[in-house]
Amino acid sequence: MLRVFSFLYAVFAYFGFLAVVAYFMAFLAGIIVPVTxxxxxxxxxxxxxxxxxxxxxxxxxxxxxxxxxxxxxMWTKIVPEPIERATYVWASNIVLAIVLLCWQGIDLVIWDIQQPALQITMWALYVIGFLMVPVVSLMINHFDLFGLRQAWLHLMQKEYKPLPFRKPLLYALVRHPLYVAWAAAFWFTPTMTAGHLLFAMGMTVYMGVAAIIEERDLVRVYGEQYRHYQRTVGMFVPRLSSGNTPNESITM
Structure with a gap:
């Protein structure tokens, strides 16, 4: 029964994420939701x-x-390992919801694009940015990222094994395509207010710092293999010549 509960806990965390992200899209687009x-x-x-x-x-x-x-x-001494990632997702859902509901807009207009073709282009890039988030996560392991794989293996009474280091598709071009996708969603808008600019700048700075911290952890895990990845693949911008092969896997 506990295994079933753990799996349902992870499933609801996942659907909670989908709901919060749907609200997030409307929040940044300035539509539908009461607070944008x-x-x-x-x-x-x-x-x-x-x-x-x-x-x-x-x-x-x-x-x-x-x-x-x-x-x-430290956390897994309190929270069982099979639902550690799902608990992270729950916490992320709650914190993001707080940010969206408590945000204080500043309606000073920084830019306002009126040309129809450019407006459509900006909205298209905005949507592409959001859509790329799940697409990029599917390139590695979408369900591991959101804790469903861990809970499912626990339900099936199978041992969880960390995924090998891989650099599939976009990961062979840049080391953090997920952050690039989020940045596109934050920045591409036909009308940029001061409040939106503060949000985009703050989140972009956070992602830059987070990427540096994450890579320190990855170097500790993968050592020279990840250092080679750093030397050959750009962090956020593709390099002209990297010598990388898409879908290449690196195991410890």
Whole structure:
């Protein structure tokens, strides 16, 4: 029964993520949802900026701290390993929901594209950015990333084994295509307000710092294999000549 509960726990975490991301898309697009990135704050400008920076810091702290190996070793003394990743997803869902619901918009317009063709282009790139998030995750292991694989193996009474280091498709071009996809969703908009700009800048800075921290952990795990990957593949921008082969796997 506990195995069934663990699997359902992971499934609901996954569908919770889908729901929050759907809200996130509407939040950044400024449609449907009651509070968007552009909704003007009733607070003084200084207070609004302070709250927004605090929300971004909360998001960054939760994502970075809970993803660290040292935290996981401590955390799994309390949370069973099969649902450790699902618990991370639950926490991420809650924190992102707090950010979206508490965001203080600043409606000063930075740019406003009126040309129809350019508007369509910006919206298309925005949608592509969001759609690339699940596409990129499927290139590695979508269900492992969201904790479903771990819970399923536990349900089937099978041992969980970490996935080997691979660099399939876009991972042979840049080391962090997932962050590139998120950045596209944050930045591509026909109308950029100061509040949206603060959100995009804050999240982009966080992703840059997070990538550096993550790579330190990956070097500890994979050693020279990952250092070679760093030398041959750009972090966010493809290199003209990397000598990498898509779908190449590297195992310990």
């Amino acid at each position: 990135v552009d909704t003007p704050s009733p607070l003084p400008l200084g207070a609004a900026i302070a709250i927004d920076i605090g929300l971004i810091a909360l998001f960054a702290a939760q994502h970075s701290i809970m993803a660290r190996p040292a935290f996981k070793r």
